[in-house]
Amino acid sequence: MKDYKILVSDPLSEEGIFPLRDAEGLTVVFDTELTPQQLTEKIGGFDALLVRSKTQVTRELIEKADRLKIIGRAGVGVDNIDLEAATEKGIIVVNAPDGNTNSAAEHTIAMLMSMARKIPQAFTALRNREWDRKSFVGVELKGKTLGVVGLGRIGAEVAARAKGQRMKIIAYDPFLTQERADELGIDFGTVEEVLKASDFITVHTPLLKETRHLINADAFKIMKPGVQIINCARGGIIDENALYDAIKSGKVAGAALDVFEQEPMVDFRLLDLPEVVATPHLGASTFEAQENVAIDVSLDVVSYFSTGTVRNSVNLPSVPSEIMKKIEPYFDLSERLGAFLTDLSDSTATEVNISYSGELADFEVGPLTRNVLKGLLKRHLGNRVNDVNAMFLAHQKGITVNESKSASSKGFTNLISVEILTNAGKRKTAGTLLNGQGPRIVKVDDYIVDVVPEGHLLFIRHHDRPGVIGRVGTLLGQEGVNIATMQVGRSAEGGDAIMMLSIDKPAEAKSLRQLEELAEIDKVKAVDL
Numbered sequence: 001m002k003d004y005k006i007l008v009s010d011p012l013s014e015e016g017i018f019p020l021r022d023a024e025g026l027t028v029v030f031d032t033e034l035t036p037q038q039l040t041e042k043i044g045g046f047d048a049l050l051v052r053s054k055t056q057v058t059r060e061l062i063e064k065a066d067r068l069k070i071i072g073r074a075g076v077g078v079d080n081i082d083l084e085a086a087t088e089k090g091i092i093v094v095n096a097p098d099g100n101t102n103s104a105a106e107h108t109i110a111m112l113m114s115m116a117r118k119i120p121q122a123f124t125a126l127r128n129r130e131w132d133r134k135s136f137v138g139v140e141l142k143g144k145t146l147g148v149v150g151l152g153r154i155g156a157e158v159a160a161r162a163k164g165q166r167m168k169i170i171a172y173d174p175f176l177t178q179e180r181a182d183e184l185g186i187d188f189g190t191v192e193e194v195l196k197a198s199d200f201i202t203v204h205t206p207l208l209k210e211t212r213h214l215i216n217a218d219a220f221k222i223m224k225p226g227v228q229i230i231n232c233a234r235g236g237i238i239d240e241n242a243l244y245d246a247i248k249s250g251k252v253a254g255a256a257l258d259v260f261e262q263e264p265m266v267d268f269r270l271l272d273l274p275e276v277v278a279t280p281h282l283g284a285s286t287f288e289a290q291e292n293v294a295i296d297v298s299l300d301v302v303s304y305f306s307t308g309t310v311r312n313s314v315n316l317p318s319v320p321s322e323i324m325k326k327i328e329p330y331f332d333l334s335e336r337l338g339a340f341l342t343d344l345s346d347s348t349a350t351e352v353n354i355s356y357s358g359e360l361a362d363f364e365v366g367p368l369t370r371n372v373l374k375g376l377l378k379r380h381l382g383n384r385v386n387d388v389n390a391m392f393l394a395h396q397k398g399i400t401v402n403e404s405k406s407a408s409s410k411g412f413t414n415l416i417s418v419e420i421l422t423n424a425g426k427r428k429t430a431g432t433l434l435n436g437q438g439p440r441i442v443k444v445d446d447y448i449v450d451v452v453p454e455g456h457l458l459f460i461r462h463h464d465r466p467g468v469i470g471r472v473g474t475l476l477g478q479e480g481v482n483i484a485t486m487q488v489g490r491s492a493e494g495g496d497a498i499m500m501l502s503i504d505k506p507a508e509a510k511s512l513r514q515l516e517e518l519a520e521i522d523k524v525k526a527v528d529l
């Protein structure tokens with residue numbers, strides 16, 4: 001192995017990085033007190049950067065990182081790394097998704113119990129020489145309902161441990177199925193059902209556009225009075241201002257927080273409330289977890305420099321160049337078809353069937369399948385889904401993926417047909433690349449359409465009656481939403497029909513509801529591509 005320099009800019013377990021120390025040709029530099037400015041000045045001299053959650057690997061930093069080939073995140077969340085910038089610059093990002101699951105789950109249970117029995121508050125009083133046995137009366141966990149929002153690795157471990165406390169568990173996760181819930185011996189429901197039913201609520205999702213302020217003022221309104229809430233996942237999933245108000249109003253009886261909207265913390269208001277217990281992002285701070293995650297990222301760095309392969313890539317495109325040239329033009333279309341079907345569906349896929357016809361049948365289509373899956377999964381899993389891990393994540397989420405090829409061109413030079421099976425039924429679409437005109441969606445369910453898969457789209461299922469199209473146009477017009485293009489398809493005159501509209505700006509939720517209230521309309525779905 002040639003000489004590579006590795007910068008460790010956050011405190012990582014010295015024991016855990018032994019694979020780096022043992023490998024020939026690698027020089028490891030620990031410099032964990034650098035300011036962002038100092039790091040930016042220094043980064044140009046390194047081939048690898050290892051971080052935890054403190055170092056912000058921003059676009060500005062990456063732009064200066066001209067030698068950098070790999071970034072290792074010793075932990076799960078990669079929200080402190082600009083993945084897009086890293087990918088654009090061809091830098092592989094790896095993480096350590098499993099190494100701290102146990103510690104984070106144990107910390108969550110510790111926080112739950114500390115909060116329920118007011119242990120930190122009682123200890124603080126005792127330390128102040130106050131023998132106060134009246135102010136710290138807690139509540140039992142036994143028989144209470146714990147709502148788990150996000151039942152991934154950590155959420156599932158927390159649920160299993162809370163069952164040991166004789167708690168009832170109800171969970172929401174877009175990938176949770178009846179079978180999986182039965183297997184875990186828990187109930188499942190929508191987010192609203194979970195929030196309404198729970199005495200304690202714990203969140204374990206990544207921080208994404210969809211999960212930012214998932215627990216907000218409206219969410220607190222539907223919770224039980226006296227609910228207690230835990231966040232050991234990511235600051236920002238709970239709206240801290242709304243939490244403050246909900247505690248002050250008496251609606252929320254306790255909050256246990258390990259993570260905050262801004263870290264290191266700058267707004268300490270919540271900590272002034274006696275109902276709050278908190279730790280400074282310590283979920284993964286155990287010797288075991290730190291060693292595990294340091295070993296995992298170090299092994300990947302060594303493997304990358306010695307063989308060019310990694311296990312836990314978050315962004316590595318792995319397509320041989322000769323195949324790449326032939327199929328690259330279809331990457332974007334395939335991803336958009338996946339995203340389109342997710343937006344169109346009321347439920348997540350349990351099975352995905354992808355069929356390639358025409359000239360595509362001659363190619364290795366695995367990378368296209370991964371792009372379809374990427375589009376399907378990204379809506380729920382965010383940017384950590386990429387070409388490399390899309391198939392793995394689909395399998396992990398219990399999704400069966402089938403790929404088939406057919407030489408018959410079905411009237412198109414090339415065609416990608418995608419069908420998903422969900423608990424709410426089957427949805428289908430197909431797309432093609434029109435010579436010189438770019439990508440098109442040419443089929444939605446059983447209807448033939450011709451839609452450019454980009455921007456804001458509206459899918460409307462309706463009954464073919466005179467005046468429906470006019471009413472849709474009028475209603476959207478009243479809301480200031482301009483229709484750029486419209487496609488209509490129907491099964492038969494007077495039968496079931498669909499409209500596909502491309503609109504210049506997203507329609508408000510209120511307009512979508514009003515459209516759905518029209519007698520002739522069955523379903524309205526907004527799609528953003």
Ligand SMILES: NC(=O)c1ccc[n+]([C@@H]2O[C@H](COP(=O)([O-])OP(=O)(O)OC[C@H]3O[C@@H](n4cnc5c(N)ncnc54)[C@H](O)[C@@H]3O)[C@@H](O)[C@H]2O)c1
Nearest residue numbers: 076077104150151152153154173204205206232233283284
């Ligand atoms: N406090 C800490 O030190 C610490 C330590 C480890 C991990 N974490 C954080 O904990 C979180 C969970 O980590 P993990 O390893 O279990 O991740 P994971 O990917 O295994 O699980 C996340 C789950 O959230 C689900 N999800 C996505 N969007 C959702 C939504 N809108 N509603 C409900 N569920 C949704 C996903 O389907 C997935 O199953 C991450 O944010 C991670 O960064 C924090």
Ligand SMILES: O=C(O)CC[C@@H](O)C(=O)O
Nearest residue numbers: 052053075076077284285
């Ligand atoms: O590095 C840490 O201690 C925090 C890690 C944790 O937030 C994670 O997402 O893995």
